[in-house]
Amino acid sequence: METLKDICRQFQIEQPVLNVYVLASGHINDTYLVSCSNDVNYVLQKINNQVFTNLNNIIINKVIVSAHLKNTYKKTDSKYQVAGFIKSKNDAFFIEAYNGCWTLMEYIPNSKTIDRAENEKQVFEAGKLFGNFIASTSTIKTNQIIETLQKFHSVPFRFYQFEEALKQAQASRKTEAQALIDFVFELQLDMFKLSELKEKNTFPLRITHNDAKLSNILFDKDDNGLAVIDLDTVMPGIVHFDFGDSIRSICSNTVEDSEDLEQTTINLKFYQAYCKGFALETTNILTSEEINYLPLGIKTLMYIMGLRFLTDYLNNDVYYKIAHEKHNLVRAKNQMALLKSAIQYYDEIKRITYSSYRLENIS
Template identity: 25%
Template sequence: MKPISSITDHNYLELEQVASYFFKKQDIYSIEPIGNGNINETYLVKLNTSTLKSYYILQKLSKKAFEDISRLNNNLSIISSHISRSTIFTNNSLPSPQLHCPKLLSSRISGNNLISFKGEKWRVLTYIESSSNYEVIPEHISPYEFGVGLVKFHLLLSDLPLQNLEYVINDFHVAHKSLETYDSLPLNKKLSEISKENVKRVLALNRLVQEERSKAIIVDQCIKRKKLNLLPVHGDPKINNFLFDVDSNKIIAMIDLDTVQPGYLIHDIGDCVRSIANKSGEESSSLDKVFIDLEILDSFLNGYFSIDNPFFTPNDFSYLAHSIRSLPFELGLRFLNDYLYDNTYFKTLYKDQNLARAEVQFKLFLSVDSNFTCIEKIIQSYRGSM
């Protein structure tokens, strides 16, 4: 056993006990935190045995985010099996490299891929080695590659029957539902409980929400009129959910597949743009540095539309700019709602973090809105390529 300094001895012993449901204790060399996810707790398990792979992912799943955690593993098993059987790469329908998928490990004790420990649910996934992910786009990686990776993922799942996937999050990326939650909040009560400085910050965001809310629900209205096709989508294609091969700098996997469920392509594209085209990142400490980079957007779309996607329709083109605008508004509202509900959904390191996150997303929304006509022109320039 090799405890890691960032984990207390007590916590390490608990993690080791959980991991021992999947591995023999004498084979566990170390367990350490990995990643910066806002929902689940994720750890890298290193083994010192030659009979198994060296690294695995151990996760504690969030009961706050997911109503029925068993659905996550059911979906992941279906997705993993579907990807492993797909011939879309071997028959040259898609360019290499092939996309891989983390696989669930079964407990050596119960045979189940989900175990309970002290009231929490845990699982182990295979680790995709020789890969890297990023919080912001590094200089040696082109935004083009994110577009290629996302369209390959969409096409890889395009023949997966929707009825095989369960909904893990209801009303995901539905802006008017987040607005309903916000409208039902006892805002005045919350304002009486926070500092004067934070009152000013919340009231500024409140004014923005009330003035701009109609722009956030345009895609919702389009969906209600059944103008978009329901397809398997990732649901959370933010920058750090793309894994790059360390040698080729090509995407070899998309991870954090808990949000894969029936959804809409333009939600995935809008969410990916929201994440990669803000070079200051989601946790930016300077709002002056938060804006949409149109060159990154153009390069990303160039990658996405470099591969023919027959499922991307004229209506998708017509509403894509609206999705790119609504996704930072919707996430900003979710962060603000969580702050006003005392941080019960997203993980936080400090009390006001969700308020700061909300400010970043709403600033990005304003940047997208001010560049909306230009964004529409960039999108329409790719219309002839499909």
């Protein structure tokens, strides 16, 4: 850990660094807890510069959004918090060292992360917090935030990547994935719809998190939401991206790489809790058109993630970290099973959505 301590010393912190511990290791980035003297802590993060190639713009986005949120919460006396960024000794918000890009952030004390929802309160709080993120950033002009990952949630783009992967995939991998490949083509037209509506400017552009999963929220000891974290993918987008990704990742009855496909279904009680919390914060922000298409956002994000996992499997696992040879195939099967569940319960999903916003069925 001496190397990590050296990295920390390149930032503007006064306290001696005592220890650096692994805090989280996700699909893309690695995160560490930095313990200093006088019980002062920080969060050190290594940003994957193979995935995020435009590091300067990513950091600019994160700094703008976090500063805006901090100012908004201060003005409104909100209970929500924001992890601000610590500058380097060269007066930058990141350093490049040891084969990576590193940022140092404030640590929010008395907080915890939850990888998997245990009860409806946690899900409700997640809905409120991500809804608040959408509402609180609605006053940022979208042209201030740079699109750092172009076409990130574009189905046509992800479908193109899938088709290219399919052309050069090993025969054995195509055979293993044939049922999934057929399912992808079967749903193609329906899953293109949200991207087509976005291109027609049917919805307003908003600042979206683009990785709105439960582990990117900090909770207090009583499971109240405290903060949205990990702003690497903050970009202009449509609300359906965050809403759909949250439901995909939070309201599944299994974990993302579970092989129990029969149990991989949408938890409607969790969905109702999330939707209620999200609607509390966004009712006065979203247009009726946006609300109308929230259910389609759920199906679309499940499709996108299933497609991305499948594409990586066909490409011999070059993007996501894997634990075994068929890990991405398992993930893809899981997401498509969840999508089948969302299709099965789609009428109930729409009813819950419109009820949360106190609207008639407007589809």
